[in-house]
Structures are given as C-alpha cells and as structure tokens.
Amino acid sequence: MAHIHYVECNTTHASNFVIDVPVGSHWLLVITKTPAQFWVNGGLKEYPAHSAILYSPSQKVYYRACADHFVNDWIRLESDEPYITESPLPLGVPFALSDPYYCHKLFELIVMEHNFNRDCKESSIDYLLRTLFNKLWESYFQDDITPQYYKLLKLRTAIQTNSGDYWTVSKMASFLQISPGYLQNIYKKTFGISCMDDVINSRIRMAKEYLIHNAQSIAEVASRCGYQNVEHFCRQFKQMTGHTPRNYQKHSRG
Structure with a gap:
C-alpha cells in the first residue's frame, strides 16, 4: 500500500521558487505545467511544460522556476508497491507526458480522496495511483511528444466527447489555427486515422x-449523432457495420 505524506495540484510559485533537498526523503513525483530547470546528471537543464519526474527516496532533489512563475502537480509518498518501487521509469530524469490533462484529473481526484476520510479512501487512492503510473509508463515509452501533439490531443478529445457536433475538416483546422491540408496530414501521422x-x-x-x-x-x-440527413446516416452506418440501423437494432435487441 502507498502512504501519501502530501499531495497538491495546480500549485503556483513565484519566479524565485527553488526546491533543494540534497539527500531526498520519500518517493516524489512532480508534473510541470510550465517550463522548469532540473538538476540532471550533474547539471541544470531546462525542460518544457508537461514534463514528469520521479525521485526515489534518498535521491538528490533540485528543481526551480525558470520563468515569471512555476505551476506543478506533485505528490510525496512512501510505498512498497512494485508498480512504484520497480517502475521502469527513469529516476531523477524528466520525460514528456503524452496526456497531461488526464494525469491532472487523476491528481485532482487523489487530492480529494487524500483530504477526506471516506470509507474506501485507501483502496480508492491505490486504484488512482496505479492508473496514474500506468499513464506515466505509456508516456515514457511514447515517442515524438511535441507541443503540436498536445493541441491535436485536445482536438481528438473534443471529437470523442462531442461527436454529435457538426465537425468538418475546416472547423477542426480552425480549432488548431492551421490549414485543413496540414491538419489532415499531421492528424493521420499522429493517430493512425484521418480526422x-x-x-x-x-x-x-x-x-x-x-x-x-x-x-x-x-x-x-x-x-x-450529428447527421443532418437520415439517408446519409443509414448509408454510413451500413458501410461501417454491415447492417442497416433498423436491422442492427432488431438483431441486437433480439
């Protein structure tokens, strides 16, 4: 089981913010929302927003703001769970997050569970931490995470959660403020499917x-579902499923 000593999300610090713990203390996970400088391999190096870094107990911790403010999510904890103690994640080296918005939501839930003594507090925190570390692993083993990727991810999330909206390539391109042709090209390269x-x-x-x-x-x-023409919907549904909507409905309910 994991024991959380402290956890915060969306913590904002001034430009002179510095964390300097030469010998460390507990497990520490930091996720940045703004650029920051980290001590890595004997020197300071700047890393962009949406970076994650995991420190093991007794490991030197040093990072600081490198702009007019610094915003992060962070958690300090003790744990004997293999998904933390035997994690393949690099220790003391930042890496880019593939879905920072998802991870931030998990942090918000962990903060709520930690601050309230509910009946299922321990098991809820355990499930949330496991999910968070799953997302960290996915990020670490994913290549080519760029600032453009985060914009595409926001667009894809909007599509998946609001698929009934009137989506066109032009509308999606304006969402990212790029040309329709460029959107189609990078969307397919990024997600393996056209927008x-x-x-x-x-x-x-x-x-x-x-x-x-x-x-x-x-x-x-x-x-x-976003179709202005019923015939178009029926034609597209059959093309995708092999059934008309009516036959699919009868077969599934039967």
Missing part, C-alpha cells in the same frame, strides 16, 4: 449505443 474517419467512428459508436438502449427513432438517433 474525419475519427469523427465517423465516434458517431457510429454512439449510434450503436442509442439504437440498442434507447427508444428514439432512427431519425432522432441520426440527429443526435
């Missing part, structure tokens, strides 16, 4: 759920 195919997949996935578990008409489902 419009991502929209369609998300819409069809939503449509399947509504067709099986709701009493809405085919036209209502089509409209809710």
Whole structure:
C-alpha cells in the first residue's frame, strides 16, 4: 500500500521558487505545467511544460522556476508497491507526458480522496495511483511528444466527447489555427486515422449505443449523432457495420 505524506495540484510559485533537498526523503513525483530547470546528471537543464519526474527516496532533489512563475502537480509518498518501487521509469530524469490533462484529473481526484476520510479512501487512492503510473509508463515509452501533439490531443478529445457536433475538416483546422491540408496530414501521422474517419467512428459508436438502449427513432438517433440527413446516416452506418440501423437494432435487441 502507498502512504501519501502530501499531495497538491495546480500549485503556483513565484519566479524565485527553488526546491533543494540534497539527500531526498520519500518517493516524489512532480508534473510541470510550465517550463522548469532540473538538476540532471550533474547539471541544470531546462525542460518544457508537461514534463514528469520521479525521485526515489534518498535521491538528490533540485528543481526551480525558470520563468515569471512555476505551476506543478506533485505528490510525496512512501510505498512498497512494485508498480512504484520497480517502475521502469527513469529516476531523477524528466520525460514528456503524452496526456497531461488526464494525469491532472487523476491528481485532482487523489487530492480529494487524500483530504477526506471516506470509507474506501485507501483502496480508492491505490486504484488512482496505479492508473496514474500506468499513464506515466505509456508516456515514457511514447515517442515524438511535441507541443503540436498536445493541441491535436485536445482536438481528438473534443471529437470523442462531442461527436454529435457538426465537425468538418475546416472547423477542426480552425480549432488548431492551421490549414485543413496540414491538419489532415499531421492528424493521420499522429493517430493512425484521418480526422474525419475519427469523427465517423465516434458517431457510429454512439449510434450503436442509442439504437440498442434507447427508444428514439432512427431519425432522432441520426440527429443526435450529428447527421443532418437520415439517408446519409443509414448509408454510413451500413458501410461501417454491415447492417442497416433498423436491422442492427432488431438483431441486437433480439
């Protein structure tokens, strides 16, 4: 089990902020939201926002602000859990996060669980920490995480959570303030799927759920999933699933 000594998220510090612990203390995880300087391999080096760094107990800890302010999430804890103590993550060396927004949400939940004595506090914190370290592992083994990647990730999250919106390539490109052609190129390279195919997949996935578990008409489902034309929805649904919406609905409910 892990014991949290202290945890904070969205902590803001002034430009003169410095953490200097020559011999360390406990496990320490820091996730930056602004650039910062870290002591790595005998010298100071600047790392960009959305970097994570894990320190083991008794390891030298030194980092500081390098702009007009410094914002981070951080947690100091003791643990004998292998997912922490035997982690493949580098110790004392920052690496880029592939999904900083997801990790920040986990930090917010950990803070809430830590600050309130609920019945399932220990097990809830354990599950959240395991999920957080899973995300750290995914990040560490992912290549080519750039500032442009974070913008694309925000767009993809918006598509997945609002697939019923009227998405077009032009609208998605304006979301990132780039040209439609460039968006199509980098989106496919980044996620292995075109931006419009991502929209369609998300819409069809939503449509399947509504067709099986709701009493809405085919036209209502089509409209809710972002289709302005029922025939277009039926044609695209059959192309993706091999069934018409009506046959899919009957087969699934049967």
